[in-house]
Amino acid sequence: MTAPRSKAGASGFDQLFSGRVEEGLRVKTGIVELDEMLRGGFMPGDAVMLAGSAGTGKTTLALQYLVNGVKLGEPGIYVTFEELPDQIYRDAKNFGWDLRKLEEEDKFRVVCTSPNLLMESGDDSLLDDVLRDIQPRRLVIDSLSHLEMFVKRDDMRMEAYRVVRYLKTRGVSSVLLWESPQISGGSFSVTDVGLSFLVDCIVALKPVEIESSMRKALVILKMRGSDHDKRLREFEITPTGIKIESAFTNYEGIISGSPRKIASEKFMELFRGASEKRK
Amino acid sequence: MSGSEILSTLLGSEVRGDLLVLFHRNPGLIDTVDGVARRIGRTTVAVISEVRELLVLGVLRQKRIGASEVVFLDRAKDRELLESVANHLKTVRISGEN
Numbered sequence: 001m002t003a004p005r006s007k008a009g010a011s012g013f014d015q016l017f018s019g020r021v022e023e024g025l026r027v028k029t030g031i032v033e034l035d036e037m038l039r040g041g042f043m044p045g046d047a048v049m050l051a052g053s054a055g056t057g058k059t060t061l062a063l064q065y066l067v068n069g070v071k072l073g074e075p076g077i078y079v080t081f082e083e084l085p086d087q088i089y090r091d092a093k094n095f096g097w098d099l100r101k102l103e104e105e106d107k108f109r110v111v112c113t114s115p116n117l118l119m120e121s122g123d124d125s126l127l128d129d130v131l132r133d134i135q136p137r138r139l140v141i142d143s144l145s146h147l148e149m150f151v152k153r154d155d156m157r158m159e160a161y162r163v164v165r166y167l168k169t170r171g172v173s174s175v176l177l178w179e180s181p182q183i184s185g186g187s188f189s190v191t192d193v194g195l196s197f198l199v200d201c202i203v204a205l206k207p208v209e210i211e212s213s214m215r216k217a218l219v220i221l222k223m224r225g226s227d228h229d230k231r232l233r234e235f236e237i238t239p240t241g242i243k244i245e246s247a248f249t250n251y252e253g254i255i256s257g258s259p260r261k262i263a264s265e266k267f268m269e270l271f272r273g274a275s276e277k278r279k
Numbered sequence: 280m281s282g283s284e285i286l287s288t289l290l291g292s293e294v295r296g297d298l299l300v301l302f303h304r305n306p307g308l309i310d311t312v313d314g315v316a317r318r319i320g321r322t323t324v325a326v327i328s329e330v331r332e333l334l335v336l337g338v339l340r341q342k343r344i345g346a347s348e349v350v351f352l353d354r355a356k357d358r359e360l361l362e363s364v365a366n367h368l369k370t371v372r373i374s375g376e377n
Contacts, residue, residue, distance in 0.1 A: 086304040110307040114314055120345025126309060
């Protein structure tokens, strides 16, 4: 007699050893291709860093993660230090996400405040009330980089640790945005203040120049306790949100900032060129 | 408090009007009075008494976070007050029509 198989076709034992967790135990982003890359979604309660330079789509991806969470019955909070909520409502509406309506239904909140207030400690934390009100399962901070304006460089890691622990203690899965101009050149460093060690997962977004056009790449640099797709995938910001495309299979050196066609691809091009000439 | 009293308190000054617009457009705003003043392009001195009026009315609430006092919109109270104002405006229109 054979053991019953799960939907994915693997027994629980197989899943344990392949690093896979049952689909239902993952926090789905709702972006099908990204969930596939994450082997079902983020791990529950994890702190995820979403890093990238300005204009790469961090805010869009983070909002899409929260809106899709609401659709799955998981309320969410978006904490912003930068934009006022009315700009966020407007931008979200362009993607078809009516955040005001979700707020009226007590499934979503946009909190706009200053980083120093988030870090103030006392009997009450800034987020206590809103966490009580809507019982979120997901929370986004846009962005952790803003803490740098109020904290000494040496204290940055400790303060970020406090924020991460506050959310983890409450069982909230967090996505922390990070302005990261340095995911370029020859360096793979995401933050220069040692925050990469604090988070469980790092998703990096990066603009890449290929054949004189700017394209966008997404890669999962780290995912604690789980297997994940290691490939660089192209993505686009469409009128309905982030759409992840295929991997950049014919190029290398994308992360280091100097993409070039891989040797076999160059050879194939030369070969095709030569045979066309012969015709 | 009657609908007309609420309305006259809400629109009692230009700064108060600016504060209401700011908090209605950004209902999730939580900030110090200094921060709120900066966001509407006013000075703290110009804003502090107006914030106090809105705290008394109950539209805004105050909370101590560490060493700072922050203010934020009380969504439930705000809805309640707006309903009173809307009801008041209906009666005004009806009596005007008569």
